[in-house]
Amino acid sequence: xxxxxxxxxxxxxxxxxxxxxxxxxxxxxxxxxxxxxxxxxxxxxxxxxxxxxxxxxxxxxxxxxxxxxxxxxxxxx
Numbered sequence: 001x002x003x004x005x006x007x008x009x010x011x012x013x014x015x016x017x018x019x020x021x022x023x024x025x026x027x028x029x030x031x032x033x034x035x036x037x038x039x040x041x042x043x044x045x046x047x048x049x050x051x052x053x054x055x056x057x058x059x060x061x062x063x064x065x066x067x068x069x070x071x072x073x074x075x076x077x
Contacts, residue, residue: 010018
């Protein structure tokens with residue numbers, strides 16, 4: 001009888017252990033997905049905050065350039 005068609009016998013307690021391990025792996029995968037979701041959410045919040053900071057810095061830069069231009073360019077009076 002070829003090896004591929006031979007029945008495989010597994011002890012019931014070994015089978016239950018395998019099922020327990022598979023369930024534990026599934027739970028760990030679920031936890032990992034949840035953690036990755038939280039990390040992604042935090043990253044998105046961080047990106048939004050950085051965008052606000054960038055906008056604020058650019059606004060201050062424009063105001064400083066305006067003041068610099070106003071103070072140091074000769075007026076056309």
